[in-house]
Amino acid sequence: MGGEPQENDTVFQKGQHFGQYYIIEGLNQGKTAHKYLVQSIHNKTSMVMEIFHPQLTVELKESFLAQAQVLMKLDHPHILRIADCGVENYYPFLITEYVPHLTFQDIYSASKKPSLTVLLPYLKQIASALQYAHGQDIKHGDIRPENVLLNRNNAILLQGFVPGAIMKNRDRLTHQGIEDVNRTIFYTAPEQIRGKAVLASDQYSLAVMVYKLLCGQLPFSGSYIEVANQQLHTPPPPLRVKVPAISARIERVIMTALAKNPAERFKTVEAFVGALEQEHNESFKSSGGRRTPPPPLAAPPVIPPVPISPPVKPAPVPGMVKSSTAPPPTLSVPTWSPPPVAPSPVTARAPQSPPPSLPVAPPSLPQPVKDSPLARRRDSNTLSRRVFAMGLVGLAALGGAGGWYVLSKRLVTVSPSPTLAADATPPAAPVLVNNKNVLVFSGHLASVNALSWSPDGKLIASASDDKFVQVWDAKSGKRKLIYSGHTEEVASVAWSPDGKHIVSGSQDGSAQVWDATTGKKLFTYKGHKDRVNALSWSSDSQQVASGSEDKTVQVWNAADGTLGFNFLGHTAGVLCVGWQFGNSSVASGSWDGTLRDWATVQHGDHFNAGDQIFAYAGHGKNEVYALSWSPDGNFIASAGADQTVQLSNGDDGTPRPVFFTGHQRKQHVNPVRSVAWSPDGNFIVSGDTDGNVYVWKVAGRKTVFTYQGHKKAVNAVAWSPDGKTLASASADNTVQVWQTS
CATH class of the missing domain: 1.10.510.10 (Transferase(Phosphotransferase) domain 1)
Structure with missing residues (x-):
């Protein structure tokens, strides 16, 4: 055959030659397979051919044939028998018995x-x-x-x-x-x-x-x-x-x-x-x-044989007709009712008791396939x-x-509009953790990678590997809307300071700005070439900073995507970004182990807009997973794979020891994956791979509270705007809302 398959949505017409079969009639046409009544060119037997779409890639052809051969060996009176299989012009097909039904x-x-x-x-x-x-x-x-x-x-x-x-x-x-x-x-x-x-x-x-x-x-x-x-x-x-x-x-x-x-x-x-x-x-x-x-039912009618027309000039290679043409007629089957069948005794084991109620937190899920560098970020379950x-x-x-x-x-199909979900039963429930009341939101189907509070502190937006962003009530857990605009897992989410918009970034390479109330997509930014790991709004809600696996930090207009800055300097993917108070710079952390700060305005005679202000390498060669500016913009807290949270000066990157080492373990490495500075500037919260969350005082770096409600890595932490409540998002598929007092 030669060459790679071309993607076509095709309909094969009556009389066409497909492999060793002639097309007799079209039975039905779906998005992923078309079924035809066909006749073998050898014995004139009527069969049903199911042609699958899209065309096979070259490397999958042998796998398909081997697997189909196994299925062809299924020989049971109540399994529709697969009689043949093949690949023609890269189209895989199965042949089954023709059975009116x-x-x-x-x-x-x-x-x-x-x-x-x-x-x-x-x-x-x-x-x-x-x-x-x-x-x-x-x-x-x-x-x-x-x-x-x-x-x-x-x-x-x-x-x-x-x-x-x-x-x-x-x-x-x-x-x-x-x-x-x-x-x-x-x-x-x-x-x-x-x-x-x-x-x-x-x-x-x-x-x-x-x-x-x-x-x-x-x-x-x-x-x-x-x-x-x-x-x-x-x-x-x-x-x-x-x-x-x-x-x-x-x-x-x-x-x-x-x-x-x-x-x-x-x-x-x-x-x-x-x-x-x-x-x-x-x-x-x-x-x-x-x-x-x-009551007895009528005997099934005799279904007349399907008339077989002689093939019309079959071509050796099937012609292709776009599916916009009228579909071939559907083979009609007479209406009939099944007669009763006498039951036969079956020995059974004693029925079990009804299953007990499930715990609020979802059960443990399988670990990811570690087949790319990206898996490192989530290899903690x-x-x-x-x-x-x-x-x-x-x-x-x-x-x-x-x-x-x-x-x-x-999960990868883009819906034309968001799914609004007014839950009769909220996908959340209150539980006791550390003898404190906690709201556990379990509405996601996979790891929750990011979260963001609404500016009024009433709602939370959470982003997940299930490809959805969900917006829900922070007190009740009641879901307000589900945003489904992304085609792959959602890695980042941020709520604009004016409360009007939400931006979300994904493995699909896009950052999408949408209405926080209706979920309507307003703009899609496509400036990155790879996964968008991190997002941050400027304080005036006009610009977005985004960090990507393509190693860049980009600053762009939230309304139309106009690119303001494209910061180059990281030697590996960017994992976190954050605007400095006053919007004078954007900080970023990377797989390359550095924390960098980039000027977005003129800094006197020292730095021009677009310059790198500093590159801090205090975490060694260990990736910097998360960062958070102090509310006054004077310091940056950075969380790394070296099991520490480090503080550095916001103007030149000078380290400010001592560092917080509460996450360190002697038996194994426990990277710190998330960090957030409290609104009053007195406390920092940080989450680790083991599932622990520490709240600690900036002065003295002393732990004041340890939260242990998660079963897996804590990917994100955030304070409510009033600083009274914390939310933590985890690989255990939950977001948990809690307080320290």
Whole structure:
């Protein structure tokens, strides 16, 4: 074939030749795959071809073919068989049997709720299929009604097994408008969201489907991020409240399968369905009732064969027609209703007790993949973008359906407008830490990298590796809005001093200015060539200083992006920036171990605007993670990987020992990652990799309070404008609001 693939959104037309198949009819066209009824050129057998988009990269071709060959070996009466696979003109495709069918989504709507008597025979077939796949260590990962087919013989066929190479290939592009995005999250297990899918994740998804089929409603509703948070932390609403006729024992079985911890679910998916049947049978015995068979349904109609037209001048290479043309007609399938299937006894283990309530703080998450220098910044247990996106539903191994791709792409899809979220239940709760009241905000799905108070002290904006910035009430934790303008993890956030705007910086290389009340994006600054690690507003709210992995510090107009200064001097990425009181200079810290100060105005006869004022190297070769100016602008506090917080003069960088060494550990290195000077100038707060936060007095460098509410690295700390309250953001996915007295 030769050369790299060209990205095209194509539709293949009737009569075209694709590999060893002729296109007969188009069945459906999605954003990431097109399905066609095809005929083999060898035996004239009608099959279904699914052509995946985008085209494969060269290095993924062999992976796709190897993984598809494994899936082709799945041979079970209730799994839709994959008969062939291939790559044509860089387009990967799978060939499955042509089976006229309806999906569970087609058959059972919210108003048409089947009884458990009707469902059980189907559930047993689904469980049998999953158990077979699980026996080969293959997870499905996308169990939902759309992927459960019922053929005209009233047999279940499970579809949706897709090679992992397809998901990896899709991740390199940003696809917008994927309809499966919102549907998938409703069925996704908590551990899948965290990137740790296990075989029991399919059991959770099946239990969600059973819950919905029985009561007509999903356990959780809301925006994507709200549902994801509920999947992680909120017990499902009691099923009996929605359907009082369901016994408590049946409800307990379903709730066991919906346990947040996979270890608390049934040992196998067949054990789950077996327990359902056992309790269903017991409920009839205990009530003294007789099972009444469902009324007979009409036999399925005979579906006429699809007429096969002779191919029309097939070309050896498929022609490409832009998808803006009218789509080919959809193959019609007659409407029919499935007849009842007699249930069969299944031995089940005893149902477990309902899972206990989860603690407020979310459970520990996996460590990031340390495959780039950026991982150093978060190698203290933060969940990196690669782990979060590439492993969202844990389907890097074979057998995963579109689940993790759909979830990860949802997190990189730019919404046309922010999602406003008026939470019925705030994603926060008060707890006691160090015998003090603390508000723990757990609304993020991944490490929280930065936070900023509103100037009036009422709200907090927090930025996360989940690619969102959330604005929420500092007292109640109630979410005000979610900003979703970035396509990759958000590293920095800052609230303008006039309270009107927020600026956020991201791995996507942009800094975006948006309305703090409505979330409307006002301007995108694209002057950097790499991740924007740090942001700071001038006191007049007119200019923004930004620091980036591209080694530059840039000062630009917040309204139109006009570049005022581009400071060059750091030899590695910039991790922190901060305006000096009076806007006369901007300080910056870097991976290169230096703290530098840059003039933004003329400094008498000493420095011109744009000059470097000083370069302080007191942290040695250890990176400078954070900095904070004293309120009077005379001193700078810098936090480093050498486990110290150092003070230096703001005019020339002269060190002002002694340094604060409360973070130092003898057993291991404990870098200091965050620092903030109190508004009255008397105290400094600093957070470290171990998850500790120290409040210490500037005079004498003595610790006055130690906060230990976090489980992982403290990436950011900030005082409220009145200096009475502190907020700390962590790799444990939380922001915690607390006081020292």
